[in-house]
Amino acid sequence: MTKPVRMTAAAIKKVKEIMESQDPKPAAVRLGVRGGGCSGFSYSMQFELEKGAMDKEYDFDGLKVLVDGVSAMYLDGIVIDFVSLMVDGQSGFKFLNPNVKSTCGCGSSFSA
Numbered sequence: 618m619t620k621p622v623r624m625t626a627a628a629i630k631k632v633k634e635i636m637e638s639q640d641p642k643p644a645a646v647r648l649g650v651r652g653g654g655c656s657g658f659s660y661s662m663q664f665e666l667e668k669g670a671m672d673k674e675y676d677f678d679g680l681k682v683l684v685d686g687v688s689a690m691y692l693d694g695i696v697i698d699f700v701s702l703m704v705d706g707q708s709g710f711k712f713l714n715p716n717v718k719s720t721c722g723c724g725s726s727f728s729a
Contacts, residue, residue, distance in 0.1 A: 621693045622675070624677045625696065627698060646663070649662075649692075669685070672684065672685055694714070697712055
């Protein structure tokens with residue numbers, strides 16, 4: 618099965634790290650798109666205890682990733698990375714989406 622999303626090794630490692638610190642420990646991470654933000658859509662990542670009936674499930678090196686059907690349309694081809702900037706000590710997840718037509722100035726929302 619072709620995965621609509623790709624995750625770098627750094628992103629997988631960081632999500633697994635965060636999941637290990639949660640109580641109760643989540644079963645999966647949900648990747649999604651929701652309406653809102655300056656440009657129309659924003660990305661979401663949240664932990665889930667169980668898979669929903671309409672979710673597609675993908676495995677990334679033992680990390681279960683859930684994507685709902687609507688979000689899959691907007692996430693098709695996306696690469697999720699985790700970056701840590703040595704200059705200012707900031708770090709976070711970066712979404713590289715080939716379907717994005719524009720982004721907002723703050724970088725947290727997009728239009729497709």
